[in-house]
Amino acid sequence: MAALSLIPNSSPALAQASAAQAAGRTKPSPLAPSEIVAAAPKADWTAIPASDLLVMDLAPDAKGRPRRVVIQLLPPPFSQGWIGNIRKLAGAHWWDGLSINRVQDNYVVQWGDGNAEDKAKAKPLPEGLAVMPESEYTTDDLTVVVPFGKEPIFEGRKHALRNFGNNRDAYAATVGFLDGWPIAYGGGGRLVGSTFETNAWPIHCYGMVGVGRDLPPNTGTGAELYVVIGHAPRHLDRNIALVGRVIEGIEHLSSLPRGTLPLGFYASPEERTGIQSIRLGSEVADLPLYEYLSTESESFAKYADARANRRDDFFIRPAGGADICNIPVPVRRAQ
């Protein structure tokens, strides 16, 4: 009889142990990734300042239930010009009363001013927004130095993720985690002495938030934002500014009805989902404290290795590697 269980991503250790016993095994099972995360000591978790959060409250759903989406903004040195604009827009309460206008299956959910292309109806933007250059899609502020045959170094900080399998990536020389974020590097560079210098950029994984824009050289202001709700569209890396990621409530976006016009835009304004408000976390009362599993920690190294090599009871063949977007950085409400 085929049972309902499929993949024990989140199965408690107890269920694992009893399953092992039922199978007549006495050796304890290797921990699943979720169990490694659950066992991580408090010191391995890093608090996220409320001022680095963006809190979006959508109109309640059909049953009147609230829908809150919490976004963590990218830290320096990535995309700070656009993020400055986003802080201004949130501070001005600019998004309040606007809407989600586009939901394209296996791609993105996008929000902003549904009338942006109609000059007579478009909502004026706050003054003083920065116009960012395309060169800021990657960063040179964080030079990656790759000594021959050694681990890459970011400005003296050791690259956090040393090994999650074979590290092969179709879009960059290699990929890893820095300060809690998935990043890539190696799109060209220069040899300096015996080391190779190159630059770095954030990665379009599931849940990442980016800045909608027009055709180049337009780079967008940050007023129009999208979230990835499908397979990582990595071809957008280095072509659009990424500014953050959803850390709670993404299901309120990913389960929205898909738009039926090209690119997933809704055919009528009535189909749009209203945005009650978007605020910086520091403006929101009673917001929980969130924390992420430090990507420099030993717990994260074990977690990433377990994601790349599943050895828990459900699996018969560890993969030997993992796509970086298959190693989501654990984020939780502080305990």
Add this chain to the structure above:
Amino acid sequence: MAALSLIPNSSPALAQASAAQAAGRTKPSPLAPSEIVAAAPKADWTAIPASDLLVMDLAPDAKGRPRRVVIQLLPPPFSQGWIGNIRKLAGAHWWDGLSINRVQDNYVVQWGDGNAEDKAKAKPLPEGLAVMPESEYTTDDLTVVVPFGKEPIFEGRKHALRNFGNNRDAYAATVGFLDGWPIAYGGGGRLVGSTFETNAWPIHCYGMVGVGRDLPPNTGTGAELYVVIGHAPRHLDRNIALVGRVIEGIEHLSSLPRGTLPLGFYASPEERTGIQSIRLGSEVADLPLYEYLSTESESFAKYADARANRRDDFFIRPAGGADICNIPVPVRRAQ
């Protein structure tokens, strides 16, 4: 002003041309992947027999609109034991009246008998279902021969996808397309003369359909099926049987409310979505003819290259490579 346009995946050639004109450019833009597909000659499309389709009709949505999901079954030599079971289950109308019981964000939607784990209430399975061995998660029937320094060959058939960038993959020696499907190979093998023989397996991309199972050595019957609705969970490759892919209507699954219990199961039976019927395509009246872009065609080679190197107006940096799950095989209603 940030406009609504984000990524012109599906923008018509006309809009591209006028955008190029507006930007003062006279050279025609390189075609977007969707434009290459639209321009592919009829001869490059391969019809899918109705007998290889599975048609799932869900209960109508809240507004009374029908919800149909069309699945294409994998061709030989992959997973044929499970697919034989699925044909029997569909022929017996076994799924009729059952439900979608699990929706886990960025992972899977799963359906079958919600009472499968309660022996008193479970729906009996048809007799004569095959019990498949784990060895069938990969295939030896399709031996991949990789001559040194040359293109891989499948039993005398040329491997279709010659180049979509750098071909790097974190989960397999390499990946490509065979008879319209994404496949991987290279998980061990043996040197025979000057060639390397290994086996092959299908890939868990977005939209792929697999067989839910219990802990090993259980391999599932095919009564419990799931569809990938998030980033490709490639760690499941070679650990579960894949049996097909959704070719139409996936939005009826991917936009369902997420379950709130562990693994995305619904907390109450009332939250489940009912299945009116699942039928083989050959049993369904007035089913359209579907066709896929032959992965052996020159059009597909151009499409794959364009997915790996976006050169259309929106992009400033072609990636130089692509994840195989970012090259979905185009499928359409025959024209």
